Amino acid sequence: MKPATTTAPNPLVLVVDDDADIRDALSSLFRSIGYDVKVFPSAADVLTASLPETPSCLVLDVRLPGVSGLDFQTQLSRSGINIPVIFMTGYGDIPMTVRGMKAGAVDFLAKPFRDQEMLDAVSTALEKDRERRALDGVASALRSNHDTLTPREREVMALVTKGLMNKQIAGELGLSEITVKIHRGNVMRKMNARSLADLVRMAEALAGR
Amino acid sequence: MKPATTTAPNPLVLVVDDDADIRDALSSLFRSIGYDVKVFPSAADVLTASLPETPSCLVLDVRLPGVSGLDFQTQLSRSGINIPVIFMTGYGDIPMTVRGMKAGAVDFLAKPFRDQEMLDAVSTALEKDRERRALDGVASALRSNHDTLTPREREVMALVTKGLMNKQIAGELGLSEITVKIHRGNVMRKMNARSLADLVRMAEALAGR
């Protein structure tokens, strides 16, 4: 939609650690294989800065000044921010690990870890983020089409995708069949569906998951 | 289908631990709230015994004689056995926890744990198993219907659910339109679909996720 003049299709890794040495080490590790990197000493700083257009992930120390890494993860997902998270921790603890993983962390690395472990985790996380972005893209296009429907059209769409015939829909809504046909045609046009099968799948994607 | 004369709609918990004291303790804990329990001293024993019709889950010590709990989990999922797993471990280790959780474990409890933690985990696991069984049920019914289709009918179904018109399908397959209609009718009947929308959803469920 916009002119794609931005010169950074590079993945971005956000690093949060209170130890400057670790920030530097990770930063150069990630840059060495072509990722962009932003580093932060605490969780709060991330919120002020981030959210680019490119696939990205968050590498997060569990123990942080202020909000802990785990709490920050919770905050993010409650705010609807679904960036993949990789945890690091210096002092292991199973409940902590379980909590992080249950909340959807991609990995949980005990320090010290080998560079390759971290790179694998980041690579997985970025791949996950690419997929998520792709899915989000279509889903939001769908929703924006669906938003252009009038209330009646939405009702008709619901019943059409439930498998009812025009006649039955007309009965259900107290309309004449011809009116249903018109709404139905509008729905197909506005939703940009080229077949009923299309429309059913769109309805599934809108309602489901 | 079968006469439901079996008297056990009770959930079942399978416990695997090499320590007899722990087996006994967990057994009476689970029985006290109405679950059926089977205990095993090693992973190999489970395979010989199990697999009932009721919601169930596996409570597994990580360190076991012979195959480790984690390896056993891997074996199970490779064999297509998707029973929810809860791990226990006496000596914590983050990589171990991560591996278990990544492989889909419901929880990972460090010994000693409180009874309530275990009960919560089991309750979650059983609920998960109930859902899985319900999904598996419809999915396998679908697949068994789909298996009764002839090769041609399968092809036609694929194109129909892709949204093509009979005419286009006929062209695609080098048939006359009337033949397509007949196959299509057979598909609807055999798949027990009452509308095209139905059929599309079935196709999604068969192929997708």
Place this chain on the structure above:
DNA sequence: GCCTACCCCAAACCTATGTATGGGGCCGCC
């Protein structure tokens, strides 16, 4: 050789769907 399952097709007929033309009514906004 016969039976069955699968595959193909046609004519006839009915129903469902889609679209266009041409109406009318209500409401909110400029």
Place this chain on the structure above:
DNA sequence: GGCGGCCCCATACATAGGTTTGGGGTAGGC
């Protein structure tokens, strides 16, 4: 008051979908 969006409906016509009746062909199994 006029305009636009939404809602409703009818007639008419064209196309798509679905079933029945009645064919014909091949391949495999008993």
